[in-house]
Amino acid sequence: MHIWRVNTRKQDLKVEPVPASWEHLGGRGLISRILLDEVPGTCDPLGKYNELVFAPGLLVGHMLSSCDRISVGGKSPLTGGIKESNAGGRTGLHLAYLGIKALIIEDQPAGDSYFVLHVSKEGVRFDQVNQLPGLGVYESAKLLLKLYGNKVAIALIGPGGEMGFASAGILNLDKDAVPSRINARGGLGALMGSKKLKAIVINNQGGVKPPIAHLDQFRQAQKAFNKSLMAHPQTRVYAEYGTAGMTRMSNGFGGLPTRNFSSGQFEGAEKISGEYMRELLLSRAGESNPTHACMVGCTIRCSNIFGDKDGQNVVSPLEYETIGLLGANLGIDDLDMIARLNWEVNDLGLDSIEIGAAMGIVCEAGMIDFGDSTGALALLKEIRKGSVLGRLLGQGAEVTGRVLGVKRIPVVKGQAMSAYDPRAIKGTGVTYATSPQGADHTCGLTIRAKVDHLDPCGQAQLSRNSQISNAGYDTLGACIFAGFGFAGKPETIPDLLNARFDWQVGSDILESLGRECLALEREFNRRAGFTPANDRLPEWMLTEPLPPHNAVFDVSEEDLDGVFDW
């Protein structure tokens, strides 16, 4: 495999060998290494010194269930620190087939024109497609598929990324050619926009499946992994309810963010639960299962399609985080409206967590009422118009809160919290506080651990372990949910890697990759100016009790500062 280095100013490509210190890494771990080696910590995230890196995980390319994810990274326009955000869909697989270990996008052009970066066996090409700028994600994808054919992979930005919003993400086509898999967090869409790329189209024609050193061993390990994955009860839950299966659990723990994180339980929780949604969708579609896979080969198939009462698709997928932030957090208990809001957010190319948190603040500021879904939809129209209010929301929860004078701002390192209130799920609070990525459940969710989530003791250790594993999975290109399979058969991880690469790694490989990744990320952030002062939850969460448990976040600063003392 090779490193493909694209300069957006010169519009050229250099294909380079993989440096020795990068070889054993992929996905998130590789991104952290590249950024540390090449990007100055203090650079302007939207300036010419920042890089946008696409890196498939180590295991990508073999349609291993839930293991074909694409990591995208750069210095975050939202947090000012390191950022990696991974997604399913086609992008990882296509890059791997072209032998691209990392696609590094550098520099920025002087002009205002947007380009489509076309990547294929022949190299790269910068196409100008005049109809694209300003176009929403869904129309853009449709147009691109028409131009480039149905089989390409596409990573693209919406109007939000073009407007430089720190809440803008990058959308990837799923296996059914729907631009639904999003590298959502941290403003990577704005970073892509600053490189003047509206889309990256990857045509893997003529590409080949990455070579496997020992095919038999690989197949054997794959089989064991699949079996373990299918045997895990949670796999069934996700297959049936999608991630929306979390609503009841989170609400049950009193950790469902409700009305701008002022309560951890929502009286409308049942109406936005995965169980309710499944019944609703089954009754509407009359089909057996409303969920499907986002990546070829995934056996979990957690991605749902939300259809309206006339059988028309509204959005796909409708995830728990979106339900939490655009639903309970706004006091909205109507799945049809949440789905419409979600479609708009996707079409704008934004992170539904960040935008949901920002809109919660707008509600608290009294500009619209909690529960007013029409008002929420109108706010999204403001974003599309690029009005001052829309641009404000586009910058995310922290800036919105500062400007509107709201004190209850649920962010760490400038990034909005996911749909788990850290006062009720304290281990996840430790993750929010200490993750180099800013508040993000995917860096170390602890809600499944069999502990008292309200007890501050032991949460730091729990978060540490979870952060290490997740950084490891993100380096492999494995979906968090693949972890259900790997947890039952941990030896399949070294087995798969050794078979794929002819390595001799041992049983500690997941942990060692995770630790290396986190250490690199923390070093990048140190250079960017981060200190333990950044590893804190907002002050109000330490003093304002969260109903119904009336808990505050009381994990000690010593515990927080000890998370990475390993």
Added chain:
Amino acid sequence: MHIWRVNTRKQDLKVEPVPASWEHLGGRGLISRILLDEVPGTCDPLGKYNELVFAPGLLVGHMLSSCDRISVGGKSPLTGGIKESNAGGRTGLHLAYLGIKALIIEDQPAGDSYFVLHVSKEGVRFDQVNQLPGLGVYESAKLLLKLYGNKVAIALIGPGGEMGFASAGILNLDKDAVPSRINARGGLGALMGSKKLKAIVINNQGGVKPPIAHLDQFRQAQKAFNKSLMAHPQTRVYAEYGTAGMTRMSNGFGGLPTRNFSSGQFEGAEKISGEYMRELLLSRAGESNPTHACMVGCTIRCSNIFGDKDGQNVVSPLEYETIGLLGANLGIDDLDMIARLNWEVNDLGLDSIEIGAAMGIVCEAGMIDFGDSTGALALLKEIRKGSVLGRLLGQGAEVTGRVLGVKRIPVVKGQAMSAYDPRAIKGTGVTYATSPQGADHTCGLTIRAKVDHLDPCGQAQLSRNSQISNAGYDTLGACIFAGFGFAGKPETIPDLLNARFDWQVGSDILESLGRECLALEREFNRRAGFTPANDRLPEWMLTEPLPPHNAVFDVSEEDLDGVFDW
């Protein structure tokens, strides 16, 4: 003297002895000591753990020319670091007469009501004045003077401070009872608003002049200082032109921020020069001198009164920084309009530097044209209305630039630069970058040094010396311009202190106070999470040449990081 500690939640006062380690400090130095001892570096600037501190400088209380300044400080809502901002007027003198070495305002009330804190020999009282909330600074001052009499000192906030704007300052009555002397920078008005104080009224009736240990020696030193001050040519310049005398000099060096820091020379500079203004005002008023003193006893008398063509006062004073930021930086060359803009900014209780920089960004974003003074006035009306755009501007240049997607944002540590472009006056650029206060000329202006301001070499040393002296002067309560007198007779500083306090300090006292103050401030910032990464100018100033010299800021990072390696 004593420490007066006021708790705004309990509405009570504790009068405490001065701790030993605070005794030798006053003004800015004392504030840094207090904040380091009492305020957690990571606290929410608008939360209950922050403190608002008023501390007269060490020499305050004797109507020593230009030496009765009041320092106000706290953790800054704008920069997130330590903040001290000093002003002339009556406040320092009145506090000193009551024997108050520092007035520490703590905690915050639960309710929404605003109070007037009345400070007198009898202690403190919280008055509720229903007409005050929402009222502009000038009307508020008028009302308060009617209620409390003409002789009190008043420090008050405008609507901007009430709305929590990070650009809000605190206005102090000058000797003529005009609320014109502003602790402008860093959002201290928002901090005062967060304590629910609209005004602090200080009645020094029954108070006494602070005791002088050796009166004869004091008078002698005072005489020598005065003589030196009056002999300095710059004193005359300020007496005639006010600080507006800087316009020609700054423009001459190519350092006058023009059209959002895109040029260092302004074609309309002559029409906004001090010389032009003096002629204009003389022709209008027919008087001999349009300047006056802001503090009793000041012999420089740099404060002007800008009257319109019908002889009506528009604003007082009209300072160089305001002319630079609300004039050249907006492409406006009409002093009458700049004066009107200034009146509005003052009445809103805001920092004209921060607001001017924010409006420059609005111009660059294309929302109004450069040179459109009517449009600029309309923007200030938006601030008064508290519209989303107005609130955005109120948060200052950095947030405005982020939201409007403008890359050319002239800030350090979130605070807007003063009216000296650091690419043309590089020593001042070093001060902007490295001062614990954020970009601020009063922390170490270097424009008067006889050096090549475009040469990056030696600027760090120049800035260091200037930062030390200024921190020293700010600790004495001396106006920067008092430095003209002290520079000619440096022995008058220890002489005055020794006579006043019966101390035996030596000739290094100014430097030693300055160094102590800076070290304390840097330690506070360290705890707040600041690192060398925060001691940088924005990236675009390192790459975008500034006409007419086409200079970039090229002082090395080693030099910047060495400023405080002493």
